[in-house]
Amino acid sequence: MRKFFLISLILLCSILFIIKFNNHNKYLLVHVIDVGQGDSTFIATPSGKTILIDGGEDKNYREVLVNIRKNKFNHIDYMISSHSDSDHNGSLDKILKKINTNKIFMPKENADNKDYLELIYEASNQHKKINRIKKGDKIQIDNDTKIFVLSPESIKEKPNDNSLVLLIKYKNQFLLFTGDASKDIESKIITKYRLPKCTFLKVGHHGSKNSSSKEFLDIIKPKISVISCGYMNRHSHPHKETLNRLKNTNTIIYRTDINGDLTFYLDGKNIYAKDTYQTN
Numbered sequence: 001m002r003k004f005f006l007i008s009l010i011l012l013c014s015i016l017f018i019i020k021f022n023n024h025n026k027y028l029l030v031h032v033i034d035v036g037q038g039d040s041t042f043i044a045t046p047s048g049k050t051i052l053i054d055g056g057e058d059k060n061y062r063e064v065l066v067n068i069r070k071n072k073f074n075h076i077d078y079m080i081s082s083h084s085d086s087d088h089n090g091s092l093d094k095i096l097k098k099i100n101t102n103k104i105f106m107p108k109e110n111a112d113n114k115d116y117l118e119l120i121y122e123a124s125n126q127h128k129k130i131n132r133i134k135k136g137d138k139i140q141i142d143n144d145t146k147i148f149v150l151s152p153e154s155i156k157e158k159p160n161d162n163s164l165v166l167l168i169k170y171k172n173q174f175l176l177f178t179g180d181a182s183k184d185i186e187s188k189i190i191t192k193y194r195l196p197k198c199t200f201l202k203v204g205h206h207g208s209k210n211s212s213s214k215e216f217l218d219i220i221k222p223k224i225s226v227i228s229c230g231y232m233n234r235h236s237h238p239h240k241e242t243l244n245r246l247k248n249t250n251t252i253i254y255r256t257d258i259n260g261d262l263t264f265y266l267d268g269k270n271i272y273a274k275d276t277y278q279t280n
């Protein structure tokens with residue numbers, strides 16, 4: 001009975017979130033692009049500033065570009081590579097070639113994989129500086145939007161733990177992007193920072209059980225959680241342990257492997273889904 005009530009409540013909330021918008025310029029747009037087993041999120045502020053966090057694998061550059069243009073943008077102000085794994089930064093060199101990009105941000109890493117080197121090469125080819133950011137750095141996007149870098153503090157052994165963990169403040173709302181950072185990193189973050197409740201969480205490491213700890217989720221209590229992963233992927237992401245932990249926080253879970261692209265609008269107070277997405 002309790003479960004039925006909870007499911008009905010979640011369904012009702014989802015329906016309430018579904019609003020068609022005629023004028024996107026009033027809202028912060030968050031578009032999680034379906035790149036299969038990988039990550040890519042495009043964000044546009046009402047003032048017209050654009051942010052791309054990751055671009056999926058090398059082959060995904062077309063989807064990313066098509067979706068940026070579908071949103072009626074033709075530039076990237078802030079290109080951010082969360083870390084050097086190819087499912088995050090594989091396409092960024094090609095995107096850099098094809099679309100006018102202003103600034104590039106990455107964590108410090110000791111990587112030497114092909115996709116990482118291609119991005120470094122293309123940036124230097126275009127005489128673009130790569131801004132290496134770390135814990136404590138801040139990026140002011142516009143008057144209403146600011147990014148706080150929560151991790152990494154130093155170069156870690158595991159590439160996933162070099163992931164940039166980004167807290168984005170838009171008016172009174174918070175959005176959290178944790179890349180593929182593990183529970184160890186989450187635990188370091190919650191001991192160092194008093195994290196706010198978050199409106200939006202890009203679930204860490206494609207829903208792996210090694211990320212999204214109960215302690216972490218209990219603090220940030222995300223209203224909406226988005227998992228980016230490939231349909232029937234070989235890692236079995238998202239893991240059921242993560243889904244259960246998320247469900248216990250009463251967040252609404254959306255998945256790219258089920259819904260494809262996912263678009264949300266934020267007005268500083270509320271978050272709205274663009275379409276009728278299936279929740280998990």
Ligand SMILES: [Zn+2]
Nearest residue numbers: 038085087180
């Ligand atoms: Zn990944």
